[in-house]
Amino acid sequence: MTAVQRTASTKPALRLLSLGAGVQSTTVLLLACEGIIPRFDVALFADTGWEPRAVYANLERLRVHAERAGIPVQRVSAGNIRTDALDPMHRFVSMPLHTLNPDGSRGLARRQCTSEYKITPLKKAARELLGYPHPRRVPSGVFAEQAIGISTDEIGRARDSGVRFIHNIFPLLDLGFDRARCVEYLRERGFGATVKSACIGCPFHGNAGWRWIRDHDPDGWEQAVEFDRAIRHGYPHASKHGQLLRGQYFLHRSCKPLDEVDLDTPARHPQLIPTPATLDEEGAAPPGHAAPALRSANQTPREPPALRHEWEYFHDHRRRAERHLKSEGGRHCHISCFVSDRRACPFRRPGHRRRR
Numbered sequence: 001m002t003a004v005q006r007t008a009s010t011k012p013a014l015r016l017l018s019l020g021a022g023v024q025s026t027t028v029l030l031l032a033c034e035g036i037i038p039r040f041d042v043a044l045f046a047d048t049g050w051e052p053r054a055v056y057a058n059l060e061r062l063r064v065h066a067e068r069a070g071i072p073v074q075r076v077s078a079g080n081i082r083t084d085a086l087d088p089m090h091r092f093v094s095m096p097l098h099t100l101n102p103d104g105s106r107g108l109a110r111r112q113c114t115s116e117y118k119i120t121p122l123k124k125a126a127r128e129l130l131g132y133p134h135p136r137r138v139p140s141g142v143f144a145e146q147a148i149g150i151s152t153d154e155i156g157r158a159r160d161s162g163v164r165f166i167h168n169i170f171p172l173l174d175l176g177f178d179r180a181r182c183v184e185y186l187r188e189r190g191f192g193a194t195v196k197s198a199c200i201g202c203p204f205h206g207n208a209g210w211r212w213i214r215d216h217d218p219d220g221w222e223q224a225v226e227f228d229r230a231i232r233h234g235y236p237h238a239s240k241h242g243q244l245l246r247g248q249y250f251l252h253r254s255c256k257p258l259d260e261v262d263l264d265t266p267a268r269h270p271q272l273i274p275t276p277a278t279l280d281e282e283g284a285a286p287p288g289h290a291a292p293a294l295r296s297a298n299q300t301p302r303e304p305p306a307l308r309h310e311w312e313y314f315h316d317h318r319r320r321a322e323r324h325l326k327s328e329g330g331r332h333c334h335i336s337c338f339v340s341d342r343r344a345c346p347f348r349r350p351g352h353r354r355r356r
Contacts, residue, residue, distance in 0.1 A: 050199050
């Protein structure tokens with residue numbers, strides 16, 4: 001990677017995009033290509049090595065499109081999550097697999113895959129691009145501004161990076177884009193086939209997500225079925241070292257073998273008009289498709305939860321924090337807050353817990 005050396009400043013030394021090649025991050029990249037938002041120095045794609053075929057196809061198309069606008073797209077990787085998990089010589093890979101205990105109770109394994117295969121490679125790349133690879137210390141005041149594709153209907157996911165040298169920003173929140181607006185924007189520009197970005201073997205897929213993989217990515221489906229069988233009694237690395245699981249691991253939340261699950265029957269648990277912010281956990285819609293309205297027989301329809309109040313609070317908070325930055329200076333203490341001391345921040349939301 002090409003390092004960029006800058007002196008300490010209140011302005012970012014680099015403008016980066018965390019590109020997942022899904023709906024929201026694709027929208028952010030196209031907005032930058034059109035000059036609607038400032039252009040990025042680099043768009044970084046953290047490759048887990050096990051994304052759907054449609055995601056890699058979209059990534060290649062975006063690479064060509066972005067390079068015409070002067071925005072290079074680079075891949076970073078911590079390895080292939082599927083290969084690593086099945087390698088007896090590789091250390092334990094923490095995926096949130098569904099567990100069936102000997103007493104019949106169910107649980108969820110620890111989740112660290114996002115941190116290890118997404119967040120950590122992006123932070124490492126940011127350090128290298130700034131010119132301060134580990135273990136060199138990044139000087140105070142030198143930082144990269146990293147854009148993340150989070151829309152207004154999933155504002156709860158917006159948070160700071162946890163490190164001084166990366167400041168997260170959220171262009172879609174500033175523009176008021178929800179997921180539906182992103183889909184419309186992409187369709188108008190010929191990117192309407194963009195699908196949701198997620199690992200093929202992600203245990204958070206619901207029936208619709210697994211069905212989409214089965215019907216649209218046969219190779220990915222076969223890999224998922226084989227992976228599901230391979231991890232039934234624990235990861236090979238743990239088994240080799242005598243750390244046997246007392247229960248069983250599964251990819252599907254029903255705790256049944258993936259190829260034996262009836263994916264064509266709608267889920268029977270009640271769920272009222274799921275919002276895109278809940279799709280990761282509930283799996284209510286396949287990649288690139290709108291969520292269906294599912295209601296139980298004894299419940300009446302209701303409107304989706306209103307997010308406008310929280311969204312307006314976010315923008316009001318940000319405006320006041322930016323004015324404070326201009327008058328006082330200092331470093332952001334949490335999302336869009338720019339005071340030098342977290343505890344002294346006059347704009348912290350009541351009940352906000354300090355990130356450690």
